[in-house]
Structures are given as structure tokens and as C-alpha cells.
Amino acid sequence: MGKKDYDAIVVGSGPNGLAAAITMQQQGLSVLLIEGKKELGGGLRSAALTLPGFVHDICSAIHPLAAASPFFKTLPLQEHGLAYIYPEIAVAHPFDDGAAAILTKSIEQTAALLGADQQAYLDLIKPICSDWSKIDKAVLGPLLKIPSHPIAMAKFGLKAMTSALSIAKKFSTKETKGLWAGMAAHSMQPLSSLTTSAIGMVLITMGHLGGWPIPKGGSQEIANALESYFISLGGEIQTDFYVKSLKDLPSSRAVLFDVGPRQLLEIAGHRFSSLYKWQLEKHRYGMGVFKIDWALDGPIPFTAAAARKAGTVHLGNTIEEITAGEYASSIGRIPEKPFVLVAQQSLFDNSRAPEGKHTGWAYCHVPHGSKADMTDRIEKQVERFAPGFKDLILAKHTFNPAEMEAYNPNYIGGDINGGVITIGQIFNRPALQSSPYRTSEKGIYICSASTPPGGGVHGMCGYYAAKRALKDVFNIQATPL
Incomplete structure (x- = not known):
């Protein structure tokens, strides 16, 4: 050779x-x-x-x-x-009534704010947090391999392989169900699909063990x-x-x-x-994304105080609304009220925008390869939970699925x-x-x-x-x- x-x-x-x-x-x-x-x-x-x-x-x-x-x-x-910056509130999930569910590093604080679902939340998430150091390499690796801690991995896997809607039956309040649905929707599948719980549980666990940094x-x-x-x-x-x-x-x-x-x-x-x-x-391949970046004249004026302090904000209101929107995208339909993921980096990192100004980052899920312009639908969702948002927009940039693929062929x-x-x-x-x-x-x-x-x-x-x-x-x- x-x-x-x-x-x-x-x-x-x-x-x-x-x-x-x-x-x-x-x-x-x-x-x-x-x-x-x-x-x-x-x-x-x-x-x-x-x-x-x-x-x-x-x-x-x-x-x-x-x-x-x-x-x-x-x-x-x-x-x-x-260098990472850790917002105190990793994720806020606002509702139409002005309330918001939140994810913080403290599992006890997060659970306590969920009211009647406090114990159900702890029962679901606390064992995963406790076992994470034993299973992290297995969860974030090839599954066709015997894990180092098979019992801990099996306990996680039995929950992870279920659908998000199945797990949601453990909860009784709209706040917990909405927070959970927003987490599971990162899976980019209908929430009725098997394995959609895996993404939700991992992201929540990350929030409690380390946070969602910028x-x-x-x-x-x-x-x-x-x-x-x-x-x-x-x-x-x-x-x-x-x-x-x-x-x-x-x-x-x-x-x-x-x-x-x-x-x-x-x-x-x-x-x-x-x-x-x-x-x-x-x-x-699965759903695509439609993404918007905004240059803003001020911070996004969310009605819910917690959302004004969160690094990430999930906009989808109830589990029913999120479920309907994700299902529509999965079968090739454009959701009128898409689940929107918002990031507010400039609230915590002043290097992102000129003094007094801010950036906004958001995307929603759309049918695979969709050419639909989701700008208006996304901005309506933000305005719904943050009245006056549209008046702050100085400029915007969008990516539809085809433009995302052109930017990154993967x-x-x-x-x-x-x-x-x-x-x-x-x-x-x-x-x-x-x-x-x-x-x-x-x-x-x-x-x-x-x-x-x-x-x-x-x-x-x-x-x-x-x-x-x-x-x-x-x-x-x-x-x-």
C-alpha cells in the first residue's frame, strides 16, 4: 500500500x-x-x-x-x-389567558408551578434526571449496542418509545400538557407517533441538569x-x-x-x-421548517412576564392546538396556527444587536419541501402572545424549506x-x-x-x-x- x-x-x-x-x-x-x-x-x-x-x-x-x-x-x-450564557428561565410556554408554564434548572420549582400536576411531573422526570449520568452515552448513541446500565436504560426506553399524547394523559392541567406538548413537538412528528416522548424527556432533562444555554x-x-x-x-x-x-x-x-x-x-x-x-x-425525511429572523426596535413584549425573561419561548397555547398543527404539517397541510419556537438571544447577550435594539429568531414546522410563505402566520402567533410585536419590526429575513436546503444540502x-x-x-x-x-x-x-x-x-x-x-x-x- x-x-x-x-x-x-x-x-x-x-x-x-x-x-x-x-x-x-x-x-x-x-x-x-x-x-x-x-x-x-x-x-x-x-x-x-x-x-x-x-x-x-x-x-x-x-x-x-x-x-x-x-x-x-x-x-x-x-x-x-x-462561553455559554444561561437564562434563568430556559423555556416559557405562554397561554391566551396571560399565564405561562416554565422550565427552570430547578426541577422542584418547575414542578411546584404546575399545581395539581406537581407529583406527576416529578414521577416522570426525576428518575431520568437521576439516571442521566448512567444513560447519556447510550441515549445519545447507537441503540443496537448493549448499554452499560441496561436497567436504567430500559426504564428510560419504555417511556421514550411511547407517544407524547400517551404521556400527556398523566397530566390534568392545561399548563403541564401545553409545556409537555411544546417539548415533544421538537421531534417534528405528529404527537401521536411513537418515540415523540423521547425528545421531550431529553430536552426537559437537559433543562434541569444544565439549562438551555446561548x-x-x-x-x-x-x-x-x-x-x-x-x-x-x-x-x-x-x-x-x-x-x-x-x-x-x-x-x-x-x-x-x-x-x-x-x-x-x-x-x-x-x-x-x-x-x-x-x-x-x-x-x-420529515417535516421542513420555515424560519424568520427579525431586527427589532425593542424586546418582544410578551404579555406573560415569564416569557419576557426566557431564552426560548414556545408558542402553541394548548396541547390540542399544537397537536392539530403538527399533524397538519405531517400530512402536507399548512397549519393556520403553527407551533412557533422563538429564541431571544439579545435579551441575554448584548453583542447580538446595537444598544437598545434586539433580535428575534423563530421557526415553525411545515410540510416537507413546502413553498408556502409562513411569515404572516408566524408573526400573528407572536403578536397573539405579545401585542405590539409587529410595530417593533425594523427588518426581517426568511428561509423556506427550499432555501434551507440550498443553504445546507443536508x-x-x-x-x-x-x-x-x-x-x-x-x-x-x-x-x-x-x-x-x-x-x-x-x-x-x-x-x-x-x-x-x-x-x-x-x-x-x-x-x-x-x-x-x-x-x-x-x-x-x-x-x-
Whole structure:
């Protein structure tokens, strides 16, 4: 075997590509990280999308999973410029009557404010919080693997595999049901679907154990810190290099792709077995998102006081309304009252906007690939809970699903999760085999959000894919978490 240009190449610099590159480079290998755009980050990018001086997060904004990531926690990212800001109220869920349910770091405080559902909430969430340090690596990793703590994992799994509507039957108040529905709706599926409870429980647990933090300066700062650390290890980066074929790449012993199944087929499909190609072609994508960024003349004037102090605000009122909207989007209909996720970064980070001004960040779920303009519907939802909001808008920028996909080809049809997380695609994401990160071709791996554990800024897909490649190709055991 002749000498290779690199030991490993990673294509794509989202959080998983960066994690994979770092994991390989930590072992003293020569690693090249390639990015198609001029800047690294994938979903971790920030830019002045509206007016000068207003810093908007292009995709991800609030980062409970990044702060809690078992892999990222092993890295000295603070030494490379990353600082998190933790709002005291992680999430507020306002209602039409002016009340709001909230998620804070204190599980007791959160539960106490839920009134009659206090004990039911504690019964659901407290065991997960207690067991999280035992199960975090299993929950945020490949499921076709015997966990280190099988009993704790089984207890979590029995709840996680159920539908959000099933779990909601444990609650009696509109406040608890609404708060729960907003959390579970991050799954981007009808709340009647199996596994929708998993996302809700994990996000609530993150809120209690660590909070839902905002990166100071923008989400780009997470990517910048990861890039800085990778370079400090001796890693090499090439940007503005869009890979269309394996022939475009320098020689290496292993290639890890932070791309979705569709792009992987375009780049390397001719090298795969017919069975593996068939499985990638069958990979299913879910709802898309429609996103708005606003430059504002002041903070969003929510009626509920708690919502004016929260980093994230879920706008959907009752569980019935959220359920109807998510179901409509899942079957190709445009919801009149969409569930809207709002982030208020500038309330806590004054680097995001000029003095006295603010940013607003919001998105809703829409049918896969929808071309509908949801601007008016989203702004009506914000105005509903924050009268006077529209008068504060100085400028706005929107992304529909097609524009999201054009910005990041991994977001097929606007699906930011790399594929719908159904009960089937939990286990065959993106193909049913002993390791979800291997392809059928020796030395080629996939490390994107289309592999376990799926979407979110946590880097775990990249870490586990690199761990697999290190063992297969280099006979090296990755640094354990």
C-alpha cells in the first residue's frame, strides 16, 4: 500500500464533522477537514441577515445538547473562546389567558408551578434526571449496542418509545400538557407517533441538569471553538471546496462524510453494494421548517412576564392546538396556527444587536419541501402572545424549506433532523447493520445527523463514527468518554 496524502479526511464541517475530525486528530493521525462553504459550521453559523450590527443565528440558536454533550464536555472549548450564557428561565410556554408554564434548572420549582400536576411531573422526570449520568452515552448513541446500565436504560426506553399524547394523559392541567406538548413537538412528528416522548424527556432533562444555554456572540462561536481546538491538535482545514465525487479527494485510508444519505449516494454510490444503496434510497425525511429572523426596535413584549425573561419561548397555547398543527404539517397541510419556537438571544447577550435594539429568531414546522410563505402566520402567533410585536419590526429575513436546503444540502426538504425519527428509523438510521456509521465500502463512513442519535448540536454522531473508523482502519481505541 502506497503512502497516502492523509490518514483520514472528513467531508462537511457541521458539529458532527468537526467532532469526527477532532476524534481522529486526537489520536495523532493526519486529518483533513473539508467544507464546501467559505466558513465552517453547518448549522452552527451566525450572520448579519437583516441590518448591520444585528447578529442572527442562521440555524441552531439554543444549545441544551451542546452543553450536555458527553463528547463536547471532554474538550477544552472554553480555552478556545466558547462561553455559554444561561437564562434563568430556559423555556416559557405562554397561554391566551396571560399565564405561562416554565422550565427552570430547578426541577422542584418547575414542578411546584404546575399545581395539581406537581407529583406527576416529578414521577416522570426525576428518575431520568437521576439516571442521566448512567444513560447519556447510550441515549445519545447507537441503540443496537448493549448499554452499560441496561436497567436504567430500559426504564428510560419504555417511556421514550411511547407517544407524547400517551404521556400527556398523566397530566390534568392545561399548563403541564401545553409545556409537555411544546417539548415533544421538537421531534417534528405528529404527537401521536411513537418515540415523540423521547425528545421531550431529553430536552426537559437537559433543562434541569444544565439549562438551555446561548453561546455568547452567536452559534458560530461553537464552531469557531471546535475549529480552533482541531487546529491546535495539528488538524488541517480546506474551505470553499464542494466535494461532488470521491475523485475530488486526496488519497487517504478513511473518509468520513458529514452528509445525508442522498448526498452520500451522489458522491460514492457507485462504490456501494446494491443492498446498502437500496437502504440509503429508502431513508425517509420529515417535516421542513420555515424560519424568520427579525431586527427589532425593542424586546418582544410578551404579555406573560415569564416569557419576557426566557431564552426560548414556545408558542402553541394548548396541547390540542399544537397537536392539530403538527399533524397538519405531517400530512402536507399548512397549519393556520403553527407551533412557533422563538429564541431571544439579545435579551441575554448584548453583542447580538446595537444598544437598545434586539433580535428575534423563530421557526415553525411545515410540510416537507413546502413553498408556502409562513411569515404572516408566524408573526400573528407572536403578536397573539405579545401585542405590539409587529410595530417593533425594523427588518426581517426568511428561509423556506427550499432555501434551507440550498443553504445546507443536508436539510432535505427543510428537514433539519437529517431524516424523520420514527420507531423504524431509530434502529436503521440510515441502514440496518451492525454499525450505522459504516458503509458497505471499506474505509468510507457516514457521520451526519442521519446516523444515531440524530439531529441536534451534540457531535455524538461524529464521535461514534470516528470511533468506529479508528478501530476498523487503524486498530486504535478512541479516547473513551
